[in-house]
Amino acid sequence: MKIQVTLVSLLAFLAFPVSAQNVSDAFDPSYSLQSWQDPQLEKVRANCRNPAPAFSIPTRTSLPGLVRPEPQQIVSASPAIPGVISAGQNWETVWSWLGNNADGLIATEGGGIMFANNNASNVIQLNLDGSAEIVYDNTNTGGAISRNKQGELFLMDRGLNSAIVKLEPERHIFTDKFQGDPIDCLSGIMNDLIADNLGGVYFTITAAGLFYADANGVVSQYGDVIGTNGLVLSPDETTLYVTNGPVIVAYDVEGDGSLTNQRDFVRLSEGGGDGMAIDSEGRLYVSTGSSVDVFSINGNFLGNIPGPRGLHGVAFSGQDKKSLYAIILNGAFGPNAANQIIRIPMLAEGYLGRAK
DSSP: OOOEEOHHHHHTTSSSSOOTTOGGGGSOOOOOOOGGGOTTHHHHHTTOSSOOOOOOOOOOOSOSOOOOOOOOOOOOBOOOBTTTBOTTOBOEEEEEEEOOOOOOOEEOTTSOEEEEETTTTEEEEEOTTSOEEEEEOOOSSEEEEEEOTTOOEEEEEOSSSOEEEEEESSOEEEEOEETTEEGGGGOSEEEEEEEOTTSOEEEEEETTEEEEEOTTOOEEEESSOOSEEEEEEOTTSSEEEEEETTEEEEEEEOTTSOEEEEEEEEEOSSSOOOOEEEBTTOOEEEEOEEEEEEEOTTSOEEEEEEEEEEEEEEEEESGGGOEEEEEEEESOSSTTOEEEEEEEEOSSOBOSSSOO
C-alpha cells in the first residue's frame, strides 16, 4: 500500500491552527495496541517459562471519538551554541497527525525523514519536497526504525507477539525470542532501537533493560539499567549511549557487538532523556521532554536548545543533513494523542555515515 500527498497540500497545514484539511488526514490514524496494553497478553504470559512481573501504565484504550489536539505554537528561539546552532533559530512544524509515539526517526538519502507511525501500524516517509507516502504497512504496532551502514532497515514491532523485524532488503522477523521465551515475557514497553555495522540491533524495553540481537537474531541482555529509553551509537560504533532517566549511560562496544564498561556518561540539564542523535563531530543530542541537550564527545555540556513540551525524539536530516528534526507529543498518551514533527536549522552537520 502506498499513499502520496503533494507539496501543495503540505503547505496548507503549515499555518496554525491545523485545519480539517491537514495533509495527514489522508493517512488513517487508527489505534493499534502495544503489547503491554493488549488484554490478550496474559494468555501469552501464561506460557512463559520465566515471566517478568506484569507491567502497566494507566491509560485509556477505548475510542470515544477521536479529537485532534491543537498543535502547539512553536515560539522558542535557541541561544547560540558555538559550532552547533546560531542564536535566534526557531523550530518549524513540518508534519502533524492524530496518532502517537513515532520513535526511531531517521534520515533518508534525499534529505527527508522516515518514521514509524505506532498507532496506524505503518512507516511513513516525508520527503524534502513535502510529499509523503506510506512505505510499509501492516506492521504490528511498529514504533521505531533504524538503518545500518549497509542499508539494512529494521523495525521494532510493539504489538502482541513483539519482535524486531528486518524490512530491507527482505521483510521478515529478525528476532522475537529471549532465552527461548517470547519477547512479550519480558514485560515493559518496547521502546527504541539502533542497528549496527555487524548486522545486529541494540534495543531497549523500558522496565526490562537493554538488549542486543546479533546478526543471527540471538538476543543477550546487558547492564543493570531498567529505565532505558533512547539509544544511539557513536560514529565509529565503539560506544553505545543509552538514556536512563536524567542520566545518559555509556558502554564500550566490543568487536562482536557485546557491551562492557557500563558507566554514567552525562547528566541532563533538565527532564528525562528520550531519543538521541549524533553529529559528524560525535556530539550527542538528547531530547529531554521540552528541549535538546548537547554534549561534546568528551561529555562536556555545550548548551540546550529549547523546544516545546513533549519533545521526545531527534534526528539530523535535510539539505546537507544540517537540520535537526524532532517529534513532539501533544495531549495524553492514548488514542487521542497527536504528534508533530518539527525541525530547526543547524550549524552542525549530522553524521553522514549512517541514517542516524
